[in-house]
Amino acid sequence: MAVAASTEGVPLARMPRSRSLSSVRIWLYSLAALVVLMIAVGGATRLTGSGLSITEWKPVTGAIPPLTEQAWLAEFEKYRQISQYELVNKxxxxxxxxxxxxxxxGHRQLGRLIGLVFFLPLIWFWARGTIKGRPALSLLGIGALGGLQGAIGWIMVASGLEPGMTAVAPIKLALHLTVASIILVCLVWVASGLKDRSGSAGLEVQTGHAPRILVGLILFQIALGGLVAGSKAGLTYNTWPLMDGVLVPPASALFVVKPWIENFVDNVLLVQFNHRLVAYAIVAFALWHAWTIRRRAPASRTAGRASGMAFLALAQMGLGIVTLLLAVPLWAGLAHQVFAMAVLAMAVVHARVSRA
Known part of the structure; x- marks a missing residue:
């Protein structure tokens, strides 16, 4: 009778529901992968200086590229009217x-694709009753955040179309990247929460708030990375561990811009220095977290994930150093950005699964 009542320990009554939630998880993780691809393409768009090539925001008709030579010449003429062409690409x-x-x-098309891949399955799962209650509301919130992200993207591009500007405003680029990262966090958080982990409860140990703090630190670091990218701070001070010949630059150089608050965005020395400091903090925190969990329960799944996070944090810092020393070649800049998303996603899963 026990065999008839269940299959591999899973009650038959729960199997259809489990399969449905598995489909939802696959969908959400696929969306997360598309968001990472979107961030990678956005990074390539920035590193190739392509972000201001389309000077208008047409959410619907903009999906069709120029199809004739005349149409291409018309688009080119629009680009020739902005400062980036006159000052950089004349x-x-x-x-x-x-x-x-x-x-x-391609970057904008990928955004449209993500919208379709999000909303069409959402309607399907909701109509079938697979998604309801709090998860449904969470997903609607993610959808709204995705729409807001599209508007932020255009606001960012518009900042680079202002007279005298040759690139987008660093703080708006940082906001655009941070919101994309938050969308990734939300997708992974919901997806990882849908898996039934009751059978592995004994392999987990309490972690306190450390995993969530780690997620917060990584998000903050990604925002700082957006400022580094936007201000092109990675093209300066291409030595490590010293900056301009010293380990810690003097305050007179870190806060040379007046008022002092603007140094955090406009002073490339302070922008890069802050990015370095938070990288050290993340690695130190991840190592400490892994050490404390391993000391208490070395054979637990929690300890394995914490050790994995420490390794990823170290690898990402190493990749960042290589990117800096090489003065941000395209491959290194993209690898550093994409790997940051992998570190963030792993941290979210660790925070979601761990017992506080």
Whole structure:
């Protein structure tokens, strides 16, 4: 009778529901992967200087690229009216313009694809009753955040179209990257919470609030990374561990801009220094967290995840140092950005699964 009542320890009555939630998890993790791809394409768009190549925001008709030579010339003419062309790319050929246009167009198309991949399955799962209650409200909130992210993206681009500007405003780029990261956090948080882990409860130990603090630190570091990218601070002070010949730059150099608060965005020395400091803090915190859990329960799943987080944090810092020393080549800049998302996603799973 026990065999008839269950399969591999899972009650038959719960199996259809379990399969449905498994489909939802796959969908959410697929969305998370698309968000990471979106962030990678956005990074490539920035590093290739392509972000201002499309000077208008047309959420619907903008999905169709120029299809004729006349249409391409019209788009090129719009680009030639902005300061980036005059001050950075003057003399660019139409072929070169098509290259940067393709990156920005692809970035926007991927955003449209994510919207479809989010809302169409959401409607399907909701109509079937697979998603309801708090998870449904959480997903609606994520959808709203995705819509807001599209608006933030255009506000960011518009900041670079202002007279005299040759790139987007660093603080708006940092906001755009941070909101994308928060969307990733939300997707992974909901997805990892849908898995039945009752059978592994004995393999987990209490962690306190350390895993959630780690998520917060990583998000803060990603925001600082957005400032580094936006201000091109990674192209300066390309030595490590010293900056401009010293371990800690003098306050007179860190706060040279007046008023002092603007140094945190406009002073590339302080922007990069802050990014370095938080990297050290994350690695130190992750190592401490792994050490404390391993000391209490070395064979637990919690200890394994904590050790994994410490390794990922160290690897990401190493990749960041290589990126800095090489003065941010395209491959290194993208790898550093994408790996940051992997570290963040792992931290979210660890925080979601761990017992506080």
């Amino acid at each position: 003399g660019m050929t139409l072929s070169e313009f098509k290259f940067i246009y393709a990156w920005e167009w």
